[in-house]
Amino acid sequence: MLDLRIAPREIEESFEVLKEGNLFLTSLPGGDVPGQSLAGLGLYYQDTRFLSCLEHFISNTRPVLLSSSTRGSHFGQVELTNPELETAGGVRLPLQSIHLRLVRVVRGALYQRLRLVNYNQFEVSVPLKVLMGADFRDIFEIRGARRLRRGTHLPMVRSQSSFLLRYRGLDGIVRGCHAVFDPPPGDIRESGDGVLCTFDLVLPPQRKVYLTWLVRPLLDPGEEVVTEWSGRRLDIVFGNAVGEQAEEHRKWRSRSTIFASDNEVFNRMLERYTSDLRALYAAYPDGRIIEAGIPWYAAPFGRDSLITGIQTLILNPDLARDTLCFLGRYQGRGVDESREVQPGKILHELRRGEMANCGEILHTPYFGSVDATPLFVVLLGEYFAWTGDRALLTEMRENLESALAWCREYGDLDGDGYLEYHGRVEGGLNNQGWKDSWDAVADPEGNLAEPPIALVEVQGYWYHALEHAARLFKVLGDEHGAGRLRAEARRLKARFIRDFQVPGEEYLGFALDGKKRLVSTVVSNMGHCLWSGILDPGPAAQVVRRIFRPDMHSGWGIRTMSRWEKAYNPMSYHNGSVWPHDNAIIAAGLRRYGFLNQMEQLFTGLFEAAQHFPYQRLPELFCGFARRPTGEPVRYPIACDPQAWAVGAMFMFLQAALGLSCSRKGLQVTKPMLPGWLRELTVQNMRVRGGTVDLRFSRSRGVTRCELLRKEGRFTVSIEE
Structure with missing residues (x-):
C-alpha cells in the first residue's frame, strides 16, 4: 500500500x-x-x-x-x-x-x-x-x-x-x-x-x-x-x-470602534487585529473571556486577559467587562497550597483537558501569579473610568475588597509593603511575574535571584491599583476607605524609589531578592513604572533615558534585557527579546510623563516591525537583534500568533498617541500626536461613559488637531491641544 x-x-x-x-x-x-x-x-x-x-x-x-x-x-x-x-x-x-x-x-x-x-x-x-x-x-x-x-x-x-x-x-x-x-x-x-x-x-x-x-x-x-x-x-x-x-463578525464590528486613516497599511492592521480579538474571545459555561494566544495558550489567563482588557477599552469595553466577570467568578475563596489558591487571588491559568481532569497538571485553575490580582483592580478602575458602569462596580465590590485584602495579607509575604512571590509547588511556576520562564529573573552575574522576589513593575501595579481603588471607593460612598487607600499609595511611592533605584545609577533595578538585596539587572520592567505612575518626574526621566540607550532599544522596540547583561540572549523568551505588549505599556507611560517623541519612536518601530510578519500581525514576541538598514525583525520560532496582548498592543499605542483618557467628567483629549506616517485619522462609534463619540485627528506642519464630529450621551468631551 x-x-x-x-x-x-x-x-x-x-x-x-x-x-x-x-x-x-x-x-x-x-x-x-x-x-x-x-x-x-x-x-x-x-x-x-x-x-x-x-x-x-x-x-x-x-x-x-x-x-x-x-x-x-x-x-x-x-x-x-x-x-x-x-x-x-x-x-x-x-x-x-x-x-x-x-x-x-x-x-x-x-x-x-x-x-x-x-x-x-x-x-x-x-x-x-x-x-x-x-x-x-x-x-x-x-x-x-x-x-x-x-x-x-x-x-x-x-x-x-x-x-x-x-x-x-x-x-x-x-x-x-x-x-x-x-x-x-x-x-x-x-x-x-x-x-x-x-x-x-x-x-x-x-x-x-x-x-x-x-x-x-x-x-x-x-x-x-x-x-x-x-x-x-x-x-x-x-x-x-x-x-x-x-x-457574528459584523455584529462584533458594529459594537467596536472604527478607525480609518490615510495609511492603508495601518487600516489593514487594525482591521486584522480587531478580527483577531473577536476570534480569541471565547465563551465558556462561566462566561466569556479573551484567551491568551494560539496555539499554546488558547485558554483563560488572568494576567493576559486583564492587560488585553486595559489595552482595548478604546476598541470595545465588552472585553474588559466580561474579563472582570469571568475572573471574579474564579477568584480564590479559600487556601489550597497545591494550586497556590488564596482568598481574593486572581487565577493565572485555567485548563479543561484530560491532564487537567486527571490532576496531572495544576491548572484547574492554577493561581501562580503575583500580578494578576493588582491588575484586576487596575482593570476595574480603568473600565469604570471609561464606561461609568456603576452597576458592575456595585456588583464587584466584594471582588474588589477581596483582591485588595489578598495583596496585603498574602501578596506581601514579609509585611514590608511590597508584593512578593515564592514559587514552591512542584509543577508550578518558579517565576510568577509576566516574565515567568525559569531563567527570567537573573542578577548581573547571570545567577538566578533568590526568592521570595519583589519585582519592580509589580510594585508599580500595586500602586496603580491603590490609586484606582481609592477612586472607586469614593464612588461607592466610602470616603474613609478612599482616604486610607490614598495614604497607603503615598507610603508605597515614598519608599519605592529608595529601595529600587540602583545606587549611583539613574535607573531602577529588576527586583528585591529574598534577602532584600537589589537585583540591579537592566531590564524593561522598569518601564512599566512609567505607566503605573509610581515615579516622580525626575526618576521617570532617568528611566526613559536608560531604556532608550542602544543596549536596550533594538531599533524595533525596547528589549526585555540589556545586551550588556551576562544573561542576555536576543533569541531567548524573556532575556533580550522584544515583546509588543511590553513596549505598549511603556508607551502609555511615556504619554503619562509627556515624553511624546520617545513614544512616537516606539510606535513607529513596532508599526514598521509588524509589516514584516505574516498578515502584518505583531506576534507574541520577536528576537532582540539590532535593527539594520536592510534587515527585518527576526522571528521567534514558537511565538503565539495571534496572541491577545500582542494584537491589543496597537490599540494601546493608538490611545497613547491620541492622548485619550476618561474620568467621571467625560472624555479628555490631551495634546494628541499622530506619528509621521499618519496625516489623518477618524475615530467612529467609540463607546464612552454610556454614549458614543466620533473624532477626527489631522496633522499639519508637525501639529495634530482634534475635531469633535459627533457625540451621543451625557458626558463631556474636553480637547486640549
Missing part, C-alpha cells in the same frame, strides 16, 4: 490559524496538517487535539501551493494546483492544468469545501485521497509533558459517508473526531494510525466539481452519530456556517 505520510522534515516558517470560540485549527500554508507534526499543528478543542493529520493528495502526489490567506480569523482560502503527473490510465496531465480551491470556516466544527476545475481540453479521471488522523493528545503533552499512561483508542465506526474516531481518556471521557463527506468517498479505510478516504473523481473540461466535508470534535459520542448526517446537503450546511459566521 502506498505510504502517504509526510516524512520527518523541518516545519515551514509560518502556519495558518483559524479560530472561533473554543475551536481552532493550525495548519501549514497549503492547508495540510502533517501526521506526526513537530509544530503541534492540528484541530483543537478544550485543550485536546482532535485532528492530528489532514493531508491531501491528487493521483498520489501533493498539490502545489499557489497562495493562502485567512479572512476574519475564521475563514481560510488556499489555492492549489497539480504538478505534472500521469493518471492511472496513462494520461499525462500538464503542470498547472487542474486548479484546487480549498475554502474553510470554523464554527462549532471545521467545514471544508474543495472546488476543482480541469483546464485541460479533455476529461480527466483522477483519484483524490485525504488522509486523516486523531491522536487526542492533551496540549500539555504536545508541549513536551511526559505521561506515564494514556487512555485507550476505540475501534473506528464508519458509514458510507462518515467515520468516527474515538479515545477513552484516563478521565473517563470519550472524545470523538467525526468526519462527514458530501459526496461520499468511494472508499474509507484505516491506514496506519489514520483513515484514508479516496474519491474517484471525473473532471469534465472547464467544469467545477465540489467536495464538502466537516470535522466535529465530540465529547462522549455514541456510535449512532455516523448516521446522523446521512443525506444532509453539506454544501448548504457549509454556506449557512459561512453566512452565520460573517454575521
Whole structure:
C-alpha cells in the first residue's frame, strides 16, 4: 500500500490559524496538517487535539501551493494546483492544468469545501485521497509533558459517508473526531494510525466539481452519530456556517470602534487585529473571556486577559467587562497550597483537558501569579473610568475588597509593603511575574535571584491599583476607605524609589531578592513604572533615558534585557527579546510623563516591525537583534500568533498617541500626536461613559488637531491641544 505520510522534515516558517470560540485549527500554508507534526499543528478543542493529520493528495502526489490567506480569523482560502503527473490510465496531465480551491470556516466544527476545475481540453479521471488522523493528545503533552499512561483508542465506526474516531481518556471521557463527506468517498479505510478516504473523481473540461466535508470534535459520542448526517446537503450546511459566521463578525464590528486613516497599511492592521480579538474571545459555561494566544495558550489567563482588557477599552469595553466577570467568578475563596489558591487571588491559568481532569497538571485553575490580582483592580478602575458602569462596580465590590485584602495579607509575604512571590509547588511556576520562564529573573552575574522576589513593575501595579481603588471607593460612598487607600499609595511611592533605584545609577533595578538585596539587572520592567505612575518626574526621566540607550532599544522596540547583561540572549523568551505588549505599556507611560517623541519612536518601530510578519500581525514576541538598514525583525520560532496582548498592543499605542483618557467628567483629549506616517485619522462609534463619540485627528506642519464630529450621551468631551 502506498505510504502517504509526510516524512520527518523541518516545519515551514509560518502556519495558518483559524479560530472561533473554543475551536481552532493550525495548519501549514497549503492547508495540510502533517501526521506526526513537530509544530503541534492540528484541530483543537478544550485543550485536546482532535485532528492530528489532514493531508491531501491528487493521483498520489501533493498539490502545489499557489497562495493562502485567512479572512476574519475564521475563514481560510488556499489555492492549489497539480504538478505534472500521469493518471492511472496513462494520461499525462500538464503542470498547472487542474486548479484546487480549498475554502474553510470554523464554527462549532471545521467545514471544508474543495472546488476543482480541469483546464485541460479533455476529461480527466483522477483519484483524490485525504488522509486523516486523531491522536487526542492533551496540549500539555504536545508541549513536551511526559505521561506515564494514556487512555485507550476505540475501534473506528464508519458509514458510507462518515467515520468516527474515538479515545477513552484516563478521565473517563470519550472524545470523538467525526468526519462527514458530501459526496461520499468511494472508499474509507484505516491506514496506519489514520483513515484514508479516496474519491474517484471525473473532471469534465472547464467544469467545477465540489467536495464538502466537516470535522466535529465530540465529547462522549455514541456510535449512532455516523448516521446522523446521512443525506444532509453539506454544501448548504457549509454556506449557512459561512453566512452565520460573517454575521457574528459584523455584529462584533458594529459594537467596536472604527478607525480609518490615510495609511492603508495601518487600516489593514487594525482591521486584522480587531478580527483577531473577536476570534480569541471565547465563551465558556462561566462566561466569556479573551484567551491568551494560539496555539499554546488558547485558554483563560488572568494576567493576559486583564492587560488585553486595559489595552482595548478604546476598541470595545465588552472585553474588559466580561474579563472582570469571568475572573471574579474564579477568584480564590479559600487556601489550597497545591494550586497556590488564596482568598481574593486572581487565577493565572485555567485548563479543561484530560491532564487537567486527571490532576496531572495544576491548572484547574492554577493561581501562580503575583500580578494578576493588582491588575484586576487596575482593570476595574480603568473600565469604570471609561464606561461609568456603576452597576458592575456595585456588583464587584466584594471582588474588589477581596483582591485588595489578598495583596496585603498574602501578596506581601514579609509585611514590608511590597508584593512578593515564592514559587514552591512542584509543577508550578518558579517565576510568577509576566516574565515567568525559569531563567527570567537573573542578577548581573547571570545567577538566578533568590526568592521570595519583589519585582519592580509589580510594585508599580500595586500602586496603580491603590490609586484606582481609592477612586472607586469614593464612588461607592466610602470616603474613609478612599482616604486610607490614598495614604497607603503615598507610603508605597515614598519608599519605592529608595529601595529600587540602583545606587549611583539613574535607573531602577529588576527586583528585591529574598534577602532584600537589589537585583540591579537592566531590564524593561522598569518601564512599566512609567505607566503605573509610581515615579516622580525626575526618576521617570532617568528611566526613559536608560531604556532608550542602544543596549536596550533594538531599533524595533525596547528589549526585555540589556545586551550588556551576562544573561542576555536576543533569541531567548524573556532575556533580550522584544515583546509588543511590553513596549505598549511603556508607551502609555511615556504619554503619562509627556515624553511624546520617545513614544512616537516606539510606535513607529513596532508599526514598521509588524509589516514584516505574516498578515502584518505583531506576534507574541520577536528576537532582540539590532535593527539594520536592510534587515527585518527576526522571528521567534514558537511565538503565539495571534496572541491577545500582542494584537491589543496597537490599540494601546493608538490611545497613547491620541492622548485619550476618561474620568467621571467625560472624555479628555490631551495634546494628541499622530506619528509621521499618519496625516489623518477618524475615530467612529467609540463607546464612552454610556454614549458614543466620533473624532477626527489631522496633522499639519508637525501639529495634530482634534475635531469633535459627533457625540451621543451625557458626558463631556474636553480637547486640549
